[in-house]
Amino acid sequence: MSAITFQNVTKTYDAGGRTLHALKGVSFDIPQGEFFGLLGPNGAGKTTLISILAGLSRASGGQALVHGHDVRRDYQAARRALGVVPQELVFDPFFSVRETLRIQSGYFGVRRNDDWIDELLDNLGLLDKADANMRQLSGGMKRRVLVAQALVHKPPVIVLDEPTAGVDVELRQTLWHFIARLNREGHTVLLTTHYLEEAEALCHRIGMLKQGELVALERTSTLLASTAHTMLRFKTDDALPLVLAARARITGRVVQIAAHDATEVEQLLAELRQAQCRIEDLEIGRADLEDVFLAIMQGQGSASARSPVTAEVPA
Incomplete structure (x- = not known):
């Protein structure tokens, strides 16, 4: 099942x-x-x-x-x-953290749940806030309580x-x-x-x-593996040649350009030198999930990556 x-x-x-x-x-x-x-x-x-x-x-x-x-x-x-941690910060301002978790346990008919509540508080860094009113918590602490609420009924x-x-x-x-x-x-x-x-x-x-x-x-x-590109990553304050700029992913000073092999990496570096682009922090690595995500969202992913497959039990 x-x-x-x-x-x-x-x-x-x-x-x-x-x-x-x-x-x-x-x-x-x-x-x-x-x-x-x-x-x-x-x-x-x-x-x-x-x-x-x-x-x-x-x-x-x-x-x-x-x-x-x-x-x-x-x-x-x-x-x-099911235990769900929502995006929105939703909380009752009239109860402490521990009271909130006890009430949440009651929704699921779970009694005498303090041992598990203590474990949740400890693992989520909330032990010192256990008796604090929810209104007193920062946004990050409130989000920790949301996680604890989702897990309180195991x-x-x-x-x-x-x-x-x-x-x-x-x-x-x-x-x-x-x-x-x-x-x-x-x-x-x-x-x-x-x-x-x-x-x-x-x-x-x-x-x-x-x-x-x-x-x-x-x-x-x-x-x-479906995006077997080598990624050339570097920083620059200079404008890229138009041909390279059209294929690059630029985030502020950080530039990433895909290359298929070492020969293409050499060609890219030669074009950058010829355009007198001063580069810093040069890295050469494999494509990551962000590269795959952007390729698929732009319709450039491989056919196997875009085709749903049957579920596999994780190794």
């Missing part, structure tokens, strides 16, 4: 007399114990899909299941198996929707250490993030959405 199943899920909205298709027949499975990354640009449909899974939104068509339980027909069992499936957006490095490291441990212990994790280095480091498989459609579904290693 899969931990999560999406079967031809569609979602449409009426937008002033015209129909907006937020999801267009999305289908894939996530096996139990997998760490799965769901990527896509803003507006691709990631949060809509998660909202349907969590019962916060109703699909226009298709079916979503958690551990075999339909999220509409068998919603109680589906909710008990769900077998954990959904993290942009959990590290706008948080500090310490929280990111603390969170991933703890979530990776839970995944090793058998919990299934579904992650959405715009920090692609996180997805590359953590996820066994990755699915990519674009305008409500699934455009890639592969093991992370397969996606990376």
